[in-house]
Amino acid sequence: MNDAILSNPKAPRVKRAAALARKKERHEQGRFLVEGPQAVRELLAHRPDLAETVYASTGTEPWQHEVDRLASDAGVRIERATDEVIAAMSETVNPQGVVAVARSWRTEVADALRGARLVAILHEIRDPGNAGTVLRAADAAGADAVVFSGESIDPFHPKVVRSTTGSLFHLPVAVASTLAEALDAARDAGLTSLAADVRGAELLEARAEGLLAGPVAWVFGNEARGLSEADRAMTDRSLKLPIYGAAESLNLATAASVLLYETAFSQRG
Structure with missing residues (x-):
C-alpha cells in the first residue's frame, strides 16, 4: 500500500482513469474502470489477475478492511485518495469511495x-x-x-x-x-x-x-x-x-x- 495520499484530481493517472469512461480510451489502454465496493470486492475475489490498482478513500467505511485484505492477498496495489480524486475518476454522480483500474480481456x-x-x-x-x-x-x-x-x-x-x-x-x-x-x-x-x-x-x-x-x-x-x-x-x-x-x-x-x-x-x- 502506498502511504502517500493522492490528492490532486488533475494528476495524470487520475485523468487516465477518468478517460476510461470513453470506449475509445478503454480500447487504447486495454483497461476499464470498476466502481463501488461491491464490484471491487468481486473483482479482487474472483479475477484478481485483472486488477491493476485500487484507489480507496481515506475514511473508515465498513468495506475498507475487506477490500484492503483482498488487495493485499492478491498482491494488488492499493492507494489512498481523497474524495475529490475518487469523484474525478468516477462516472457516478455519488461515488462510493473506491474505484479500481482493471485490465480488459477478450474471450473467443x-x-x-x-x-x-x-x-x-x-x-x-x-x-x-x-x-x-x-x-x-x-x-x-x-x-x-x-x-x-x-x-x-x-x-x-x-x-x-x-x-x-x-x-x-x-x-x-x-x-x-x-x-x-x-x-x-x-x-x-x-x-x-x-x-x-x-x-x-x-x-x-x-x-x-x-x-x-x-x-x-x-x-x-x-x-x-x-x-x-x-x-x-x-x-x-x-x-x-x-x-x-x-x-x-x-x-x-x-x-x-x-x-x-x-x-x-x-x-x-
Whole structure:
C-alpha cells in the first residue's frame, strides 16, 4: 500500500482513469474502470489477475478492511485518495469511495460456449443498465456464458460494470461482431437457439415439449425494436413469454430474467 495520499484530481493517472469512461480510451489502454465496493470486492475475489490498482478513500467505511485484505492477498496495489480524486475518476454522480483500474480481456465466443448448457446472447442491446441487469440475472440463474453481439454496448462500459454488481467477473463474457457469429458458435456447442420475441410460439408449449431442459442459448434483442425478422430466422425457435394481466409488455431485463430462470428450473428439474 502506498502511504502517500493522492490528492490532486488533475494528476495524470487520475485523468487516465477518468478517460476510461470513453470506449475509445478503454480500447487504447486495454483497461476499464470498476466502481463501488461491491464490484471491487468481486473483482479482487474472483479475477484478481485483472486488477491493476485500487484507489480507496481515506475514511473508515465498513468495506475498507475487506477490500484492503483482498488487495493485499492478491498482491494488488492499493492507494489512498481523497474524495475529490475518487469523484474525478468516477462516472457516478455519488461515488462510493473506491474505484479500481482493471485490465480488459477478450474471450473467443467458441471458447465461452464450449460445454455450456445455458447462455444469454444480447443482440443490439444499447442500454447499459439493461445489459448489466441481464448479465447479473444470467449469473444468478447459473448461466455458463453471456455473449454481446452486433452493435451492443461495450460490456466494459462503467455503467454496465456497475449494474452487474460483480457478475461480470463470475462467468465468461464474449463479444461477437454479428449475431450469425454468435449463433454459429452456439450450434457448434450443441445449443438450441431460442429467440425471445412477442411474435413467437407459446413458452409453455415449448416447456411441455422438454425443449427448455436441453442446452439453450436465449437471444434477446434491442430494447426498442426487438429482433428483426432476419434475426429470428437465424434462430431455431422463437418463443414468447405469456402476459396474464393487463400489462402491455415486460421490459427487456425483466423478461430475460424470467426466461433464464424458467430454463434453469427446467434444466434442474
